[in-house]
Amino acid sequence: MNINSRSKITGVGAYVPQRKLTNHDLESMVDTTDEWITRRTGVKERRLAGKEEFASDLAIKAVENLIAKYDIRVDDVDMVIVTTFTADHLTPSVSAIVQGHFDMKQAGTMDLNAACTGFVYGLCVADSLITAGHSNKVLVVASEVLSKIVDYSDRNTCILFGDAAAAMLLERAGETSGTGSFLASYFTSDGTLAPNITCSNLSETVNGQEVGKTRLFQQEGKFLYEYVVKNIPEGVYNLLGRSNLTLGDIQWFVPHSANLRMIKALCERLNFPLQSTLISNELYGNTSSASIPLAIWLALEESSIKTGDKMILYGFGAGLTHGGVVIEW
Structure with a gap:
């Protein structure tokens, strides 16, 4: 896609769980401090889903927020x-649960897993789907409950992640509504690096004994930091070229809110002002695929985004995957 599309974003909603997990709470759980977490990640607190609260529950509440707003x-x-x-289950999909809750009788459903790029x-x-003529109205929801898979004895990962959901509604643009929201897209991946971020259904067996951390999230933080700072700027320039x-035409850069240290390094490499970068990790942590729409929702709540603003939304994460879209608000 490298021409103006004729679909438009017409609504944004979000939801974060009520329970807060602060850096001071984590000090009593693992060997860490508020000062260390803040300096390394920029995260002060994050939200955690309840024991009986899952991705579908957060997704439904984000859509309810969009409808009400x-x-x-x-x-x-x-x-x-x-x-x-x-996701709540391997099947049924979260999207099917959302569709059923809102009784969207004519809607197809699909879950998409590209981790933080999702x-x-x-x-x-x-x-x-809209520009090809298959759909007139599509609901896109990012919903993540990372607290269900994070190892809270691993201080290198548990300090980073939180739970959240955010939703956007896309509709076919009318004849008098300009060229739509989407200006370009770019995606790439390198599956040879996949072992650097994992959450597996499988555990390793050694001498007949099951070992390892089944369904627990693991990542190589130092490697990922270096990979992102080296490769994402090139991806952003590729997207701009399309x-x-x-960058002088861009009002807002919205990267995946992995951690503030990484985002600062990206902005320095791009020579793009941090104050024009939308992030969501300070109060909500790294919420994987929900971090980008959550950052946009927060900025809209503060009336920071204006009609006509051009924005780069750029995700990166497990796969390894990275890529993004340029939109005009």
């Missing part, structure tokens, strides 16, 4: 796309 209906949605790698993939798929824009 924009006073819109979703019963005529054609497709529901949920991005998650922390939401921008979901937006691109939704835009493609949209015939320069």
Whole structure:
């Protein structure tokens, strides 16, 4: 996709669980301090889903927030796309549960798992469905409950992650509504590096004994930091080239909110101002695919984003995957 699309973002909603886990709480759980976490990650607190609260529950509440904020209906949605790698079940899909809850009788459903890059993939798929004529109205929801898979005895990972959901509604743009929201997209991946971020259904067996951490999230933090700082700027420039824009044309950069140290390094490499970068990790941690739409929702709540603003949404994470979209608000 490298031409102006004719789909438009018409609503954004979000939900975060009530329970807070602060850095001071973590001091009593693992060998860490508030000062160390803040300096290394920028995270002060994160939200955790309840014991009986799952990805579908967060997704439904994010859509309810979208409906209430924009006073819109979703019963005529054609497709529901949920991005998650922390689904309630292997099947049924989270998207099917959301579709059933809102009684969207004509809607197809699909879950999409590209980890932290998932939401921008979901937006691109939704835009493609609309511009190809298959759909008129697509709901894209990112919902992650990383607290279900994080090892809270591993101080290198448990300090980073939180739970959240965010939703965007895309509709076919009318004849008088300009060129739509989407200007360009770019995605790439390197599966040879997949072992650097894992959450497996399998555990390792040694001498007949099961070992390892089944369904627990693990990552090589130092390697990933170096990979992101080295490779993501090139991806951003590739995306800009496809949209015939320069960074000077961009009002907002919205990277995956992995951690503040990484985002600062990216902005320095790109020579892009940190104050024009939207992030969500300070109060909510790394929420995987939900981090980008959550950052946008927070900025909209503060009336920071204006009509006509051009934005780069860029995700990166497990796979290894990275990529993004350029949109005009």
